[in-house]
Amino acid sequence: MPRLRIVPALLKRGPSLVKGPSFSKSRVIGPALPSIRVYQSRNIDELIVVDVSSSGEDSESVERFSWIKDVNKFLTMPLSVGGGIRSIEQIQYLIQNGADRVVLNSALRNDPSLVKHAVAMHGSQSVVGSIDVLFADDKWLVYDSWLQKPLEICLPSLITDVQNLGVGEILVTSQRCEGQMKGFDLELLKFCADLIHVPFIFSGGAGSLADFHDLMNYANNINLNISAIAASSCFHFTHVTPVDVAKSLKNSGFNTRVPL
Amino acid sequence: MNIGIINAGVGSIHSLKNSLTLLDRSATIVSDYRSLSEFTHLIFPGVGHFDQGAAFVSDNILKLSLQEFLADPSKRLLGICLGMQLFFSSSEESINGINALSLFDPPIQRLPESEAKVPNLGWLPIASVKSTDNFLKAEIQNGDFYFVHSYALLLNSLSNPNDMFDEYSIAMHGNIPFVATFRSSNIYGCQFHPEKSSLSGLLLLKQFLE
Numbered sequence: 001m002p003r004l005r006i007v008p009a010l011l012k013r014g015p016s017l018v019k020g021p022s023f024s025k026s027r028v029i030g031p032a033l034p035s036i037r038v039y040q041s042r043n044i045d046e047l048i049v050v051d052v053s054s055s056g057e058d059s060e061s062v063e064r065f066s067w068i069k070d071v072n073k074f075l076t077m078p079l080s081v082g083g084g085i086r087s088i089e090q091i092q093y094l095i096q097n098g099a100d101r102v103v104l105n106s107a108l109r110n111d112p113s114l115v116k117h118a119v120a121m122h123g124s125q126s127v128v129g130s131i132d133v134l135f136a137d138d139k140w141l142v143y144d145s146w147l148q149k150p151l152e153i154c155l156p157s158l159i160t161d162v163q164n165l166g167v168g169e170i171l172v173t174s175q176r177c178e179g180q181m182k183g184f185d186l187e188l189l190k191f192c193a194d195l196i197h198v199p200f201i202f203s204g205g206a207g208s209l210a211d212f213h214d215l216m217n218y219a220n221n222i223n224l225n226i227s228a229i230a231a232s233s234c235f236h237f238t239h240v241t242p243v244d245v246a247k248s249l250k251n252s253g254f255n256t257r258v259p260l
Numbered sequence: 261m262n263i264g265i266i267n268a269g270v271g272s273i274h275s276l277k278n279s280l281t282l283l284d285r286s287a288t289i290v291s292d293y294r295s296l297s298e299f300t301h302l303i304f305p306g307v308g309h310f311d312q313g314a315a316f317v318s319d320n321i322l323k324l325s326l327q328e329f330l331a332d333p334s335k336r337l338l339g340i341c342l343g344m345q346l347f348f349s350s351s352e353e354s355i356n357g358i359n360a361l362s363l364f365d366p367p368i369q370r371l372p373e374s375e376a377k378v379p380n381l382g383w384l385p386i387a388s389v390k391s392t393d394n395f396l397k398a399e400i401q402n403g404d405f406y407f408v409h410s411y412a413l414l415l416n417s418l419s420n421p422n423d424m425f426d427e428y429s430i431a432m433h434g435n436i437p438f439v440a441t442f443r444s445s446n447i448y449g450c451q452f453h454p455e456k457s458s459l460s461g462l463l464l465l466k467q468f469l470e
Binding site for chain 2: 001002003005043045069072073074076077078095096097098099100101120121122123124125126168169197198199225227228257259260
């Protein structure tokens with residue numbers, strides 16, 4: 001089986017990276033391209049970049065993603081790109097210019113035919129379905145992280161729909177843990193365990209090495225195979241690097257990739 | 261050295277081009293398939309659906325030019341991911357049943373679902389089964405390589421891989437071995453993406469270009 005991937009997730013707005021708790025995009029972290037270069041030099045497993053720049057009048061424009069050409073010049077590791085993707089032209093542009101996968105979030109709900117088209121054209125392995133999740137009224141609901149509000153969609157039904165559309169991997173992010181750096185949402189993990197049959201990336205809440213261990217030990221106990229762990233704040237705001245996580249987990253017997 | 265990249269319209273040729281630049285090589289994206297003789301090395305990248313790739317290679321001019329190219333033993337052809345799969349005949353991914361280049365007979369098959377999920381997505385180590393030190397040199401295989409695919413050349417479907425290939429290596433999908441790299445005469449293939457496999461990938465590309 002492939003190694004467990006440790007994946008930094010970056011939010012890019014214009015030339016900067018931004019971050020804030022629970023999907024807020026308030027705080028500017030630093031310049032995007034130099035930060036991405038640092039990740040390249042760290043020889044990480046994969047990078048997720050979600051472009052939250054405003055697309056202005058044209059939500060289907062490819063111009064917003066033109067930065068990928070610059071990144072592609074130096075990046076020799078897998079790259080997944082998302083951020084309000086609305087058109088097959090944007091998907092085509094991203095994949096032709098270096099994105100290994102596109103991350104679709106609102107399109108999963110608002111335009112399933114786009115998802116189908118992307119899968120048909122580029123293969124299921126080129127599409128990541130990203131779902132943000134909120135716990136409210138005793139239920140797991142889908143959360144719209146752009147509009148910052150819960151939706152009347154229950155998680156199991158969206159997961160089923162998304163898998164039927166043929167996406168190659170599902171990224172689940174816990175809204176209540178995201179950006180808090182207090183640990184992963186193990187209850188949500190358990191809830192997803194029986195629902196997801198494709199490769200599964202879990203995200204939201206990492207703040208320390210111990211959090212990653214707690215997550216993996218718990219996943220092990222419930223016999224759940226996670227393909228990758230994504231983290232954002234942890235890598236921005238603490239001294240922990242993706243390679244630290246990979247090495248630390250490897251020392252505890254988990255199958256991570258420790259680069260040469 | 262003159263490196264050509266075949267643009268089948270599927271996937272990123274730019275990542276590959278950029279990797280070659282990192283190796284201090286420049287490459288031309290082939291536009292005219294009538295003659296490939298100016299190139300010493302051809303690389304066929306690809307990501308996406310087999311049928312799209314098969315439709316692309318069904319062009320007779322391309323087929324003839326490739327045949328001519330390969331007839332010269334000093335020339336080398338490398339297929340990456342879907343590009344590699346198009347060297348074979350058919351794929352279980354195919355909906356319309358068009359054959360690809362059929363340089364080799366065996367079919368490309370869907371990775372079985374098991375404890376290991378499909379698509380096979382991520383970093384895997386590879387192991388050399390038959391080696392000649394031409395393509396996958398010993399030191400290169402120590403790293404992991406990045407795979408992203410749902411279909412593969414399954415080892416158990418090959419009646420005689422040692423006859424078919426001058427050298428090959430495998431990776432494991434759960435407990436099912438599949439071909440990760442191969443070389444048969446001057447045809448090279450890798451199922452993973454060397455342009456996305458960090459240093460190990462660059463070293464392998466460099467080796468192809470030697």
